[in-house]
Amino acid sequence: MVKIDPAWKITTSLPSRHIEEVLTYSPAYYLKRLEKIGFTGKNSRILDAGCGAGIFTVAASRLNKQVKAIDATDKYLAVAKEITAKLKLKNIELRQGKIESLPYPDNYFDFIICYDVWMYTNRLKSLQEMFRVLKPGGKIYLGLIAGLGWYLDLIWQGIRDGKPNLIRISLKAIKDKVFTPLKETEELLQKTGFKLLEQGADGQAGDKKIKITPIFPDKKFGFWDTYEVLAEKKERTR
Numbered sequence: 001m002v003k004i005d006p007a008w009k010i011t012t013s014l015p016s017r018h019i020e021e022v023l024t025y026s027p028a029y030y031l032k033r034l035e036k037i038g039f040t041g042k043n044s045r046i047l048d049a050g051c052g053a054g055i056f057t058v059a060a061s062r063l064n065k066q067v068k069a070i071d072a073t074d075k076y077l078a079v080a081k082e083i084t085a086k087l088k089l090k091n092i093e094l095r096q097g098k099i100e101s102l103p104y105p106d107n108y109f110d111f112i113i114c115y116d117v118w119m120y121t122n123r124l125k126s127l128q129e130m131f132r133v134l135k136p137g138g139k140i141y142l143g144l145i146a147g148l149g150w151y152l153d154l155i156w157q158g159i160r161d162g163k164p165n166l167i168r169i170s171l172k173a174i175k176d177k178v179f180t181p182l183k184e185t186e187e188l189l190q191k192t193g194f195k196l197l198e199q200g201a202d203g204q205a206g207d208k209k210i211k212i213t214p215i216f217p218d219k220k221f222g223f224w225d226t227y228e229v230l231a232e233k234k235e236r237t238r
C-alpha cells in the first residue's frame with residue numbers, strides 16, 4: 001500500500017485527494033516547516049492531532065524526542081503505521097481517538113500540530129482539550145484552516161466542470177459553517193486562554209528567514225481560502 005523512494009518521496013494507494021496532495025511534498029519539506037515554526041527540541045514532546053497518514057508525524061520525529069499522533073479514522077492511521085514502520089521510526093506512538101477527548105495527561109506537550117483538521121471538529125471542545133495537554137508556554141500550530149474562499153472556489157469548480165454534487169456538498173459545508181473565519185478562530189483562541197502569536201497564509205508563520213512554498217493559496221474571491229495560526233498557552237498569572 002505504501003512506497004517510499006530513497007529521496008523520502010512517499011506514495012500510497014489510499015484514494016484521498018488530500019493525502020495525494022500533501023504527499024506530493026516529501027517529509028523533508030514538512031521538516032523545514034516545523035523548523036520555521038520552531039517545533040523542535042532535544043527533549044521536546046509533540047502531538048500531531050488529526051495526523052491522517054502522518055506526514056507531519058514523520059517530520060516531527062526527526063526534530064523532537066517523543067511524538068504522539070492521534071486520528072479518528074482507522075484507514076488513515078493504517079497508512080501512518082505502515083509509513084513509520086517502513087522508516088523504522090521508534091519515537092512515535094500512533095493511536096485512534098478524537099481530539100475532543102485526548103488520552104494524554106495535563107501539561108504534557110511542548111508543541112501541538114493540527115493541520116487541516118480543526119475545522120472538522122467541535123472547535124471549542126478540541127481547542128480546550130489541546131490547551132489542557134499543552135504545557136504552559138507550549139505552542140499550537142493550527143494549519144490549513146479553511147475559510148469561506150475554499151468553499152466558494154469549490155462551487156466555482158463545480159459550475160465550471162459540471163459537477164452538481166460538488167456544488168451541493170460545498171453549499172452544505174457553508175450552511176453547516178465548516179469554514180472558519182479568522183475572527184472566529186481569534187475569539188476561540190482567546191476564550192480558551194491562548195495568546196495568538198501569528199496568523200497568515202499556509203506555511204508562512206514563523207522564522208521569516210526560512211522560505212516555504214505554500215501548498216494551498218491564501219485568498220479566493222476576496223476571502224481566506226486557507227490560513228494558519230500559531231498560538232501559545234499563556235503561563236498562569238498569580
Ligand SMILES: C[S@@+](CC[C@H](N)C(=O)[O-])C[C@H]1O[C@@H](n2cnc3c(N)ncnc32)[C@H](O)[C@@H]1O
Nearest residue numbers: 018050051052071072073098099115116117121
Ligand atoms: C484532511 S485530513 C488531514 C490529515 C493530516 N493532518 C495531514 O495534514 O495530512 C483530516 C484528518 O482529520 C481527522 N479527523 C477529523 N475529525 C477528527 C477528530 N474529531 N478527532 C481526530 N481526528 C479527526 C480525519 O480522520 C483525517 O485523517
